[in-house]
Amino acid sequence: MSTQWVDYQEGELAIEGEWTLAHYSQLKAAIASLPAQAGQVHEVNLENLRAIDTAGAALLVELLGAERVGDVHAWAPSLSAERQALLARVAQAMSMSLAPKPVSESWWHAMLAMLGQQVEALWHQQLQLMGFTGLVVATFARILWHPRRWRITAIVAHIQQSGFNAVPIVALLTFMVGAVVAFLGATVLRNFGATIYTIDLVAFSFLREFGVLLAAILLAGRTASAFTAQLGSMKANEEIDALRTQGLDPIELLVLPRVMAMLITLPLLTFVGMLSGLAGGAMVASLSLDIALSQFIGTLERDIAVTHFLLGLSKAPVFAFVIALIGCLEGFKVKGSAQSVGEHTTSSVVQSIFMVILLDALAALFFMEMGW
Numbered sequence: 001m002s003t004q005w006v007d008y009q010e011g012e013l014a015i016e017g018e019w020t021l022a023h024y025s026q027l028k029a030a031i032a033s034l035p036a037q038a039g040q041v042h043e044v045n046l047e048n049l050r051a052i053d054t055a056g057a058a059l060l061v062e063l064l065g066a067e068r069v070g071d072v073h074a075w076a077p078s079l080s081a082e083r084q085a086l087l088a089r090v091a092q093a094m095s096m097s098l099a100p101k102p103v104s105e106s107w108w109h110a111m112l113a114m115l116g117q118q119v120e121a122l123w124h125q126q127l128q129l130m131g132f133t134g135l136v137v138a139t140f141a142r143i144l145w146h147p148r149r150w151r152i153t154a155i156v157a158h159i160q161q162s163g164f165n166a167v168p169i170v171a172l173l174t175f176m177v178g179a180v181v182a183f184l185g186a187t188v189l190r191n192f193g194a195t196i197y198t199i200d201l202v203a204f205s206f207l208r209e210f211g212v213l214l215a216a217i218l219l220a221g222r223t224a225s226a227f228t229a230q231l232g233s234m235k236a237n238e239e240i241d242a243l244r245t246q247g248l249d250p251i252e253l254l255v256l257p258r259v260m261a262m263l264i265t266l267p268l269l270t271f272v273g274m275l276s277g278l279a280g281g282a283m284v285a286s287l288s289l290d291i292a293l294s295q296f297i298g299t300l301e302r303d304i305a306v307t308h309f310l311l312g313l314s315k316a317p318v319f320a321f322v323i324a325l326i327g328c329l330e331g332f333k334v335k336g337s338a339q340s341v342g343e344h345t346t347s348s349v350v351q352s353i354f355m356v357i358l359l360d361a362l363a364a365l366f367f368m369e370m371g372w
Contacts, residue, residue, distance in 0.1 A: 006030050013041045016048040019056025027059050034063075046076045052083055057090040066095035125351070132329045136259060139251045154257035155264075162223040162258075163265030167272055169222075170215050174206070174273040177214060178280025181205055186289055195289050199299045202281030207308040208367075211274035212266075213360055216319040219266060220352035224327035227258055228348040231331025232341040240332070250332075259324040266320035270313055311372055315363055322359065323352045 007014040019027060044064065052060075061069045068075075070091035073084050143149040185201040231254060234240050240250050278300075285291035330348035334340045 006034065008034055012043040012045065014045040014048060015060065018051040019049065019060065020051055020053045021055040024055050024059070027056065031059060031063050044075065046079050049079070052086065054086070054090055057087050058094065060087065061091050061094050066091040070095065129325065129329060133325055135251060136255055136325060139249065140256060143252060143256070149252065151253065151257045155260050158258050158261030159265055161226070162219065162261055163268060166218065166222060166269060170218055170269050170273050171276040173218065174211065174214050174276040175280040177210060178202055178206060178277030179284045181210070182281035182284035183288065186284065196291070196299070198285060198289065199281070199291070199296055200303050202278060203300055203304045204308060206274050206277035207304065208312045209360070209364070211277055212270040212312050212315050212319065213356070215266060215269040215273045216316070216323065216356045217353055219262070219269070220323050220356055221349050223262065224323050224348045224352040225345050227324065227327030228331040228345045229341060231328055232334035232344055235332060235334040236336045236341060255328045258328060259321065262320040262324040263317050267313055267316040270316040274309070274312065307372060311367055315360065318359060319356050322355050326352045326355065
């Protein structure tokens with residue numbers, strides 16, 4: 001059978017003429033009139049192909065198959081490089097669009113697949129965090145011996161923003177939690193005639209755990225999100241790219257001041273949280289248990305060692321470093337849209353709180369095993 005565009009003989013198929021959009025309907029009819037086995041022939045001749053565009057390439061893919069047309073450079077080397085590239089690109093696009101849809105799986109297959117995706121995403125996320133940590137530490141070591149490169153103004157500004165401005169909310173929250181812990185402890189210990197040990201319960205919980213943990217969680221929600229939003233907006237507006245173009249290091253200029261400010265402010269806020277929690281416990285002890293303030297302070301001096309205060313305070317710099325790193329890293333990962341800024345801001349808060357609680361649990365196990 002012979003037509004203007006395709007000539008089919010036993011064992012050979014010759015593509016001829018102009019395979020363009022102008023002749024699409026005629027090409028479609030010519031292909032439809034071919035035998036079913038025409039597209040499976042061993043020899044395909046493209047020497048008389050005078051012109052081809054994406055419409056003709058799509059018809060050729062339908063005739064010969066996406067896999068065979070994608071490998072056109074192997075069986076039609078005489079075809080020009082431009083036409084080979086066009087055919088390969090159209091074949092690739094059509095192979096993706098015509099790929100068979102996956103068969104619907106059972107709910108537990110889907111659940112396992114989603115779990116695997118989440119675990120893989122978490123693993124890549126932790127790798128990025130470790131790499132970013134190394135980059136920040138290396139940059140800090142590079143400028144440590146060059147005081148002129150320290151951004152004192154930016155550090156002080158971030159201390160005020162993330163530290164001093166957060167004192168009221170940290171003090172109020174820890175005061176109320178301290179009062180609640182004292183009230184619940186007194187309610188339980190009253191049954192055993194040991195209400196006096198409510199003082200020890202409040203002191204142990206806030207000096208070792210609640211003081212640093214509540215302050216860190218508040219900063220994770222308040223400051224990490226602010227860091228992500230600030231850097232994310234700069235990334236979306238291409239300001240970070242502009243800094244790199246000017247030869248400035250964004251890590252040194254944007255990240256280190258925020259990290260150093262957090263390293264200073266979180267221990268101070270932890271101390272404020274400890275005092276506020278003890279004050280809340282002392283208020284409940286005075287109003288509900290008839291324990292005078294002098295007796296409360298005397299019991300603290302007698303029963304509570306300074307070690308508990310130091311252990312709780314020692315976790316603050318670690319939490320601060322992790323929170324600042326996560327907030328800055330998520331800001332750098334923003335793609336350039338308002339939606340991306342919102343997504344990464346939410347992600348920074350969730351990651352920061354998760355890492356703070358995880359590190360606190362590991363620290364508690366370590367201190368318990370060490371007998372501290």
